[in-house]
Amino acid sequence: MSNYGIKILNNAISSLSAQQALIANTANNVANVNTPGYTRRQVELAARGDGKAASGGIQVGSGVEVTGVKRLADSFVEQVLRSASGTLAGSNVSNDYLNRVQELFSLDGRGLTIGSTMNNLLSSFNQLSLTPANIDLRLNVMQRGEELVSSIKTVFDTVAQIQKDLNNRVASEVEAINSFTKQIASLNEMISRREASGVSAVDERDQRDLLLQRLAEKIDFKLVDNKGGALSVSLDNGFPLVNGSTSRDLSVTAAPSFGGGSLPPSLSGEVLSYVVYDYGSSGSPSHIDLTQVIKAGSGSLGATLQLRGYAAVTNTSSFQADGVLVGIASRVEALTRSLLVDMNRTYLGGTPGNAGDLNGNSPGPFGLFDFTSSGVKDDGDGIPEYSDLTNPALGIDNFSSILTFAVTNPSTFAAARDIDPNPATTLFQSGDGRNAQALAQMGNSSLNFAVGSFSFTGTFDELYNSSLAYVGNAKKSAEIAVRVAEQSFNAAANRRDEVSGVSLDEEFANLVKYQKAFQASARMIKTAGDLLDQIVSLI
Amino acid sequence: MTRIAENQSQRGLVLNTLANKRQIDKYSREVSSGLKVVLPGDSDDAGTIARYQQTLQRIDGYTSMVAQTKNMLEFQDSVMSQMSELLIRAKELATQGASETFSTSARAHIAEEVYQIRDNVASLANSSFQGRYIFGAGDDDDPPFDPSTYTVPSSGSASTRYVFDAELGTAVTKTVDLTDNLSITVNTPADKLFSNALQALERLGRALGGYSTLPATGAPDGSGVAYSMPNGYATQTADIQNAINLLNSARDNDILPERVSLGGRLRRIETAESLLGLTKNSAEDVLSRIQSIDETESAANLARAQSALEASYTVTARVLRISILDYI
Numbered sequence: 001m002s003n004y005g006i007k008i009l010n011n012a013i014s015s016l017s018a019q020q021a022l023i024a025n026t027a028n029n030v031a032n033v034n035t036p037g038y039t040r041r042q043v044e045l046a047a048r049g050d051g052k053a054a055s056g057g058i059q060v061g062s063g064v065e066v067t068g069v070k071r072l073a074d075s076f077v078e079q080v081l082r083s084a085s086g087t088l089a090g091s092n093v094s095n096d097y098l099n100r101v102q103e104l105f106s107l108d109g110r111g112l113t114i115g116s117t118m119n120n121l122l123s124s125f126n127q128l129s130l131t132p133a134n135i136d137l138r139l140n141v142m143q144r145g146e147e148l149v150s151s152i153k154t155v156f157d158t159v160a161q162i163q164k165d166l167n168n169r170v171a172s173e174v175e176a177i178n179s180f181t182k183q184i185a186s187l188n189e190m191i192s193r194r195e196a197s198g199v200s201a202v203d204e205r206d207q208r209d210l211l212l213q214r215l216a217e218k219i220d221f222k223l224v225d226n227k228g229g230a231l232s233v234s235l236d237n238g239f240p241l242v243n244g245s246t247s248r249d250l251s252v253t254a255a256p257s258f259g260g261g262s263l264p265p266s267l268s269g270e271v272l273s274y275v276v277y278d279y280g281s282s283g284s285p286s287h288i289d290l291t292q293v294i295k296a297g298s299g300s301l302g303a304t305l306q307l308r309g310y311a312a313v314t315n316t317s318s319f320q321a322d323g324v325l326v327g328i329a330s331r332v333e334a335l336t337r338s339l340l341v342d343m344n345r346t347y348l349g350g351t352p353g354n355a356g357d358l359n360g361n362s363p364g365p366f367g368l369f370d371f372t373s374s375g376v377k378d379d380g381d382g383i384p385e386y387s388d389l390t391n392p393a394l395g396i397d398n399f400s401s402i403l404t405f406a407v408t409n410p411s412t413f414a415a416a417r418d419i420d421p422n423p424a425t426t427l428f429q430s431g432d433g434r435n436a437q438a439l440a441q442m443g444n445s446s447l448n449f450a451v452g453s454f455s456f457t458g459t460f461d462e463l464y465n466s467s468l469a470y471v472g473n474a475k476k477s478a479e480i481a482v483r484v485a486e487q488s489f490n491a492a493a494n495r496r497d498e499v500s501g502v503s504l505d506e507e508f509a510n511l512v513k514y515q516k517a518f519q520a521s522a523r524m525i526k527t528a529g530d531l532l533d534q535i536v537s538l539i
Numbered sequence: 540m541t542r543i544a545e546n547q548s549q550r551g552l553v554l555n556t557l558a559n560k561r562q563i564d565k566y567s568r569e570v571s572s573g574l575k576v577v578l579p580g581d582s583d584d585a586g587t588i589a590r591y592q593q594t595l596q597r598i599d600g601y602t603s604m605v606a607q608t609k610n611m612l613e614f615q616d617s618v619m620s621q622m623s624e625l626l627i628r629a630k631e632l633a634t635q636g637a638s639e640t641f642s643t644s645a646r647a648h649i650a651e652e653v654y655q656i657r658d659n660v661a662s663l664a665n666s667s668f669q670g671r672y673i674f675g676a677g678d679d680d681d682p683p684f685d686p687s688t689y690t691v692p693s694s695g696s697a698s699t700r701y702v703f704d705a706e707l708g709t710a711v712t713k714t715v716d717l718t719d720n721l722s723i724t725v726n727t728p729a730d731k732l733f734s735n736a737l738q739a740l741e742r743l744g745r746a747l748g749g750y751s752t753l754p755a756t757g758a759p760d761g762s763g764v765a766y767s768m769p770n771g772y773a774t775q776t777a778d779i780q781n782a783i784n785l786l787n788s789a790r791d792n793d794i795l796p797e798r799v800s801l802g803g804r805l806r807r808i809e810t811a812e813s814l815l816g817l818t819k820n821s822a823e824d825v826l827s828r829i830q831s832i833d834e835t836e837s838a839a840n841l842a843r844a845q846s847a848l849e850a851s852y853t854v855t856a857r858v859l860r861i862s863i864l865d866y867i
Contacts, residue, residue: 033546098580107579115589115593129715129716130725131607419707432677465586465590465593469579471580472578490554494550497547498541498543
């Protein structure tokens, strides 16, 4: 009889303790309802056995005990969320930068785009062909020419600046990745150590999951769950970033140690950086190239590299690199080169000395559009040619940034063609606008535009429209990718919250349940006391 | 059973609210700018819009060219009209002078008026349009007929008046492009239009004035070889008649064809002007349809987005206000 009285007391006490543990866990869940990366926890309870049967062979149990605290997480759901985070972060990078680019091709009809300034210039040539000596119309040609040069430079320089920003961003992304991998390795060690000694490491696991998600936003990786609580993080090609308690720092370099040498220069002239792992000693680097594998994957670093551009072969032209930015810049540069060669050749009158200005002088090979350079621009024949521009001795990669409008005095614009039938002499009349007319007619001419891997045959308008469509399509694709990635991310985040998120309703309902159990257990102690008092009073 | 955690319901509410705000932003931008496509990524029609904008830009340029060219040709037409009137007056005078009832002295008086007509014709040939000699062709900074500076090219002696400046470029015709498919000739060289008329008037003036010397000899006004009177009266009459024939020839072969040609070119310009206007209207219509907003539709969209945003605010507020704590 006395065995049961004590048993009742002990069971009630174990229940009080268990209910308090449940309430404490609920308090912790509620406290972390807004903590990023927090995984809700559940106290695990188990009924305690008697060990031996009570009198009469009946086993009534010895109360309850807390066997542990469980993180309610699903590794598959976490993996899906990480993947969605990486895709979303990458899409956002492309979308944000392309938004800046597409503003250069505005269709609001108010801004001076390359397309509108080009048409204005061609129209000014045509106006001049009617009254070629008119100084106001000559000034108009100069202004329209300057506007075209300015709009070309603005587009090209903005695209080049964005590429430069992206190249710098590669370094800061790598820095963040190194910080994450270091922390993950450190948490791997802590988790292994704690769990090996039988201590729960739920907080550390939460922190590690959060860091893995942050890492996934930067770079695509594979995860392997090692025995003993540690995780291995590796790139798609198997290169390990984190292995147990050790991590490997990535770095960026413009001068790699491996064969093939440097990447091509950026549009603004700096050398593009590789992302590498350096296993050499200080002062003697030995690099493993990881740029391509990172570029092919999701995450903001991959998107940054894709947009910035990369060339699989070493060369000296920035237009050999891939990516949308280089694609846009190639189109602008192709237009610039056509102005320097095709339009200048027309301005020349086809051959040197065939066109002239109001002073009777003929323009040089780069008489209408020119570029700033101390090198020798023409090969000596007086005719602008593509081979002049690509001459290695000149050493210029892009002409868009250094393009100038060469006519600075209205009277020196060569609107006339040679009227003298004698090949040995020339005569240019002020009322002759045939050269201006020929320039205007170039607007309807089909030309071959080519730079790097880009080539196009069509009119100036068609080239501009195809460039505009190229930018528009890239932006639309990026926008669609963001929308899809947002939906995937939200679905994955919802799925994760469904499993691991804290529900206040659930927690407070549990709290009431735990309180009631606690009150009932307390009542059991009183009941056991009453029983014992009754027994004592019998003695 | 699906659990709904706090973050889930909050995320859903916030995302819906943000989506509605984005719609408000989109439609309010549309309504304030009047455009639904502003950037290349806004629509698949961006390339088409750019093409129509370029078409309109070119039409504006061509329209300006058409106006200037029309102005220039109308000016030439008015010169040709005055020229015709002067030649008619000259012919009237010549017909009077050819009459055998007119004495030698009466003929000499008529000669004065003929010389004035000749000067007026030369003045028309040297007409200036926007500061340039309109009949100067390529050489439009020199007067086509200069009375003071020219000499007879063959002899180097002093010229008769109004010898054509035969410098290179003065004989060219100029064409300009008024549309992608229309080029128009904008001048006829002064030599072709005025030389014969001036020669005829000069010849008429000399004959009426009593001199048989031909203009090509270079003798100035009021000089040269005089008719021997009275026997030369018949020769003088014949020379006056010859001059009338020359005037007729200049009118029929030079002036009238030019007037017909000018009329034809002006009509072509007017047709081009009208076509440019139609093309412009059509391009503006298409552009408006694919780029501009339908104000009613956009206003309705904006109102709908406003309602949706207000509804999402209401829902968010209501859902977030509900707490189990109020019930336990």
